[in-house]
Amino acid sequence: MILYLTYNDQPSGVYWSQVTDVVDHLNGLDDVRVRLVAFVSIRGFGSTRRAIKQRSPKAVVVPMVPQMRRWKWNTFLLGVVCLLLRPSGVVARGVFATWMALRVRDLGLVERVCFDGRGAYAAEWEEYRLIDDDALIAQFRPLEQRSVCDADFRLAVSASLVQHWRERYGYVGEEHIVVPCTLGTHMGEQEDLVFASDRAGTPYGPTDIVLVYSGSTAGWQSFELLSSFLTELLGPKPEMKVLFLSKPDPNNAMLKERFPGQVSVKWLAPEDVARWLRACDHGIMLREETLTNRVASPTKFAEYLSAGLPVVISPNLGDFSGLVEQEHLGSVYRPGTGTLRLGRTNDSERQRLSRFAIRYFTKEAFDPAYMRLLEALVPGRVQR
Secondary structure, X not given: OEEEEEEOOOOXXXXXXXXXXXXXXXXXXXXXXXXXXXXXXXXXXXXXXXXXXXXOOOOEXXXXXXXXXXXXXXHHHHHHHHHHHOOOEEXXXXXXXXXXXXXXXXXXXXXXXXXXXXXXXXXXXXXXXXXXXHHHHHOHHHXXXXXXXXXXXXXXXXXXXXXXXXXXXXXXOOOEEEOOOOXXXXXXXXXXXXXXXXXXXOOOOOOOEEEEEEOOOOOOOXXXXXXXXXXXXXXXXXXXXXXXXXXXXXXXXHHHHHOOOOEEEEOOOHHHXXXXXXXXXXXXXXXXXXXXXXXXXXXHHHHHHHOOOOEEEOOOOOOHHHHHHHHOOEEEOOOOOOOOOOOOOOHXXXXXXXXXXHHHOOHHHHHXXXXXXXXXXXXXXXXX
């Protein structure tokens, strides 16, 4: 058995597509069993446990020790889980989970650990101060270094992240795989999709050019870049529309007030997102150029493509900016070089982009990499 360990990750669309869907997929690949172990906040524990168990019935959901500064105490609880389940390996999502997994490995309770690196953790906390606690932020570089250098295997969301590991932490091996954020199960079933052009059930007409931003803008550090980009487009062209698939917040409310009739904000259940994306023409993925963003793999990239949307992306955003230019998957927006010319996206182009997403961003597309991961965590197993 292999455990897939998460720490302090709350249920969300990203959790379902990048955790529970991955566990389900790994269990369907081989005879090795993979079981989710989720450490979650004691606040709302009952509802969180029910939500996770609904998606992953065999998951072990554990209440975390209260207070972030005591996070290492959870290692004892993980040790108990390992004594009961006796796994051969642990896939640990993030640096906290990996530190705990490495600790129980050192105690002889598990043999191998894979660091599931979702980004540049130390850089993100230093650049964006996710919690205003200098002592906690100072822990991230040594935690990330140990995760990268001491793990038996590594999973990275981008080749840029692996390069970051080499440059900052001196990682020199090849014991890793690269798997970007892939489509969730509910988003990856559109290969034979026929795109409708009448936009039935939406407020948009046949001549509207609709851009969509999917995700929260509350407290978002790149909002000034997004606002500048949209101002260039919306001002002189009333047919240009923007849909924010997010909860109302001061940022999107400001744009809605500034461009009445052109900006909409809508919050949807995860299963309804794909239908609304297909009513749009372009997906927006703009980020400021920081180390955090240079190694990132935003989940929305594959979702936009799956819905048939060309992506408007910033330069140097993970591996995706180069892919957009190489495969003609949208436009790279460089401020100060002129306004992008964006029009309606025809159905043949939508089909091409959707097929690209199905081919390269479903979990099945990375089966060889996932098999290598499973083989790395089962001692004595012959690799194929």
